[in-house]
Amino acid sequence: MKQWLHPGFWITFVIVLALGLAPIVTQNASIREVMFTILLAISMAVSLNIILGYTGYVSFGHVVFFGLGGYLGMYLIDSWKASLPLAVLGGGAIAALLALALGASILRLRGAYFALATIGINEAARTFVANFEPFGGPTGIELHFSVYRDYGGPAQALWIAYYAVVGITLFAIVFSYLIKTSKFGLGLMSIREDEDAAEVMGIVTPRAKTLAFVFSAVLPGMLGVLFFFKNGNVEPGDAFRLHFSIETLVMIMLGGQGTLLGPVLGALGYQRLRGLLLTSDVKIGTLPLKDFQLVISGILLLIIVLFIPAGLVGWLRRRFAPLRRVLA
Amino acid sequence: MSVLLQVHEVTKRFGGLQALTQVSFDLPEGQILGLIGPNGAGKTTLFNTINGVYKPDGGRITFRGQDVTGKKPYYLAKMGMARTHQIVRPLNDLTVRENVMVGACFGHENRPLHEARAIADEVLAFVGLDARADQLAGSLNIAQKKRLEMARALAARPHLLLLDEVLAGLNPAEIDGMVQTILKIRDQGVTILMIEHVMKAIMNVSDRIIVLDYGQLIAEGTPQEIASNQRVIEAYLGDPRMAEQLMEEQV
Ligand SMILES: Nc1ncnc2c1ncn2[C@@H]1O[C@H](COP(=O)(O)OP(=O)(O)O)[C@@H](O)[C@H]1O
Ligand SMILES: [Mg+2]
Numbered sequence: 001m002k003q004w005l006h007p008g009f010w011i012t013f014v015i016v017l018a019l020g021l022a023p024i025v026t027q028n029a030s031i032r033e034v035m036f037t038i039l040l041a042i043s044m045a046v047s048l049n050i051i052l053g054y055t056g057y058v059s060f061g062h063v064v065f066f067g068l069g070g071y072l073g074m075y076l077i078d079s080w081k082a083s084l085p086l087a088v089l090g091g092g093a094i095a096a097l098l099a100l101a102l103g104a105s106i107l108r109l110r111g112a113y114f115a116l117a118t119i120g121i122n123e124a125a126r127t128f129v130a131n132f133e134p135f136g137g138p139t140g141i142e143l144h145f146s147v148y149r150d151y152g153g154p155a156q157a158l159w160i161a162y163y164a165v166v167g168i169t170l171f172a173i174v175f176s177y178l179i180k181t182s183k184f185g186l187g188l189m190s191i192r193e194d195e196d197a198a199e200v201m202g203i204v205t206p207r208a209k210t211l212a213f214v215f216s217a218v219l220p221g222m223l224g225v226l227f228f229f230k231n232g233n234v235e236p237g238d239a240f241r242l243h244f245s246i247e248t249l250v251m252i253m254l255g256g257q258g259t260l261l262g263p264v265l266g267a268l269g270y271q272r273l274r275g276l277l278l279t280s281d282v283k284i285g286t287l288p289l290k291d292f293q294l295v296i297s298g299i300l301l302l303i304i305v306l307f308i309p310a311g312l313v314g315w316l317r318r319r320f321a322p323l324r325r326v327l328a
Numbered sequence: 329m330s331v332l333l334q335v336h337e338v339t340k341r342f343g344g345l346q347a348l349t350q351v352s353f354d355l356p357e358g359q360i361l362g363l364i365g366p367n368g369a370g371k372t373t374l375f376n377t378i379n380g381v382y383k384p385d386g387g388r389i390t391f392r393g394q395d396v397t398g399k400k401p402y403y404l405a406k407m408g409m410a411r412t413h414q415i416v417r418p419l420n421d422l423t424v425r426e427n428v429m430v431g432a433c434f435g436h437e438n439r440p441l442h443e444a445r446a447i448a449d450e451v452l453a454f455v456g457l458d459a460r461a462d463q464l465a466g467s468l469n470i471a472q473k474k475r476l477e478m479a480r481a482l483a484a485r486p487h488l489l490l491l492d493e494v495l496a497g498l499n500p501a502e503i504d505g506m507v508q509t510i511l512k513i514r515d516q517g518v519t520i521l522m523i524e525h526v527m528k529a530i531m532n533v534s535d536r537i538i539v540l541d542y543g544q545l546i547a548e549g550t551p552q553e554i555a556s557n558q559r560v561i562e563a564y565l566g567d568p569r570m571a572e573q574l575m576e577e578q579v
Contacts, residue, residue: 183433
């Protein structure tokens with residue numbers, strides 16, 4: 001229980017809480033839109049960090065859980081008239097099931113082979129959904145306007161989706177910290193450091209890895225439902241964008257893999273940068289700078305991997321030992 | 329005295345290389361069994377086969393009365409087998425204390441985190457690493473990393489401890505310290521199988537010794553018997569320094 005007194009947890013929690021409350025306090029819809037995107041990025045990064053940062057498995061498949069969860073949720077709302085909370089739970093459940101099935105097969109692969117397999121899964125998921133009739137095939141699912149009536153109209157529905165994302169993001173912080181400071185988390189970090197040594201010391205690695213993968217998949221599955229519910233429609237191309245996974249990965253690397261605060265700061269920093277790029281009218285040649293967002297995230301990733309592989313928070317913790325007592 | 333570990337005609341091949349050929353021996357509970365042999369004889373491979381890192385190509389391994397041939401390392405760890413690595417494998421980004429806690433948490437006793445912390449501190453004091461508990465394991469020097477290997481294995485409170493060249497690279501004073509540690513561990517009732525190149529030490533601490541050469545078990549006996557065994561001396565002829573050390577043990 002002592003771990004809950006660690007300032008590193010509270011610093012992170014309060015940052016997220018403050019971000020989440022800003023639009024609520026001001027009742028400002030445009031701030032809410034910005035925060036929705038930022039909180040989504042934070043909770044995606046925090047959840048990916050469980051498999052990537054704690055366990056040491058680089059996954060490019062995080063968006064698969066987001067996309068598949070989103071699809072199932074939209075399907076439940078559209079075809080079964082399910083309520084939003086039920087759809088969100090459904091999205092989390094299907095993502096968890098997929099992670100469980102995948103975990104048993106591809107988590108046997110190590111290093112680059114695992115990373116490559118996750119890319120393959122993203123492509124497979126997109127193709128599958130694009131040909132799956134109940135999910136609307138290539139055109140996807142579009143919600144009827146009337147769906148939002150149950151939530152007090154579209155404007156109110158957007159607020160409800162926002163509250164849910166705030167809740168999930170706060171939960172993500174608590175959950176991630178709980179894992180990090182648990183015996184299970186110690187096992188995951190041992191796997192990250194040396195999987196063979198971890199096995200020799202008694203860690204049942206297949207089970208631990210699969211569980212970590214499932215834990216990292218649940219929240220994206222739920223977030224996907226909220227995102228597409230807010231959007232009003234979902235299409236295969238939207239739901240399984242590989243670069244969404246890559247950007248999430250860059251956020252973690254930027255802030256510090258395996259730390260609690262790192263993915264939060266990384267997501268915040270990356271989204272700020274993206275916002276600046278999108279609103280600038282600078283052009284490179286004839287192309288606007290905003291088209292270079294992925295190029296920039298690629299360069300950013302290269303710089304981090306080469307020069308500060310521990311990321312901002314990891315670097316600070318290493319460079320200044322006293323900070324270890326403050327940052328988690 | 330009951331037999332804790334039984335190795336029966338164990339064979340292991342790497343492609344065309346016959347690393348172990350029908351190796352058999354028994355290890356009674358409470359003993360220290362020394363395992364010696366020239367470099368490349370297959371000693372580390374035998375450890376890896378016993379604790380499940382490699383599946384043997386033939387033969388049977390029985391631990392605590394149970395056939396454990398081909399079982400995974402974590403299965404054996406949970407049954408009470410712990411080991412150190414010849415080439416140390418610290419969990420670099422975790423602290424020294426956390427490294428040792430892993431042994432207590434996931435090994436034979438399966439302790440919860442807070443109990444593991446207490447065990448880790450106790451074991452770290454025992455091996456003389458307590459001052460380093462909060463340091464990252466990656467920052468230790470090689471002698472300290474060897475002690476860390478030992479501490480991690482001990483924290484599991486194993487029935488059987490496999491030690492792979494824990495004395496290599498230590499200075500004479502450090503060797504004496506480590507030998508005392510090993511004897512203390514045995515006195516706590518832990519059975520030990522140890523690979524060692526430092527002849528004097530292994531001759532002193534072992535109850536019995538087995539000798540591997542080119543993957544075959546060529547001798548078994550008390551330290552005195554081994555030191556005067558003609559086949560053993562021949563096996564070491566390629567290595568005059570070791571042969572000399574061996575001769576010195578003959579009194
Ligand atoms: N994983 C492996 N793959 C192929 N050959 C190996 C492997 N491990 C060990 N060997 C070979 O098996 C033989 C025995 O090695 P080892 O058990 O490490 O010897 P020792 O510990 O007695 O010095 C050596 O020839 C070594 O090169
Ligand atoms: Mg060896």
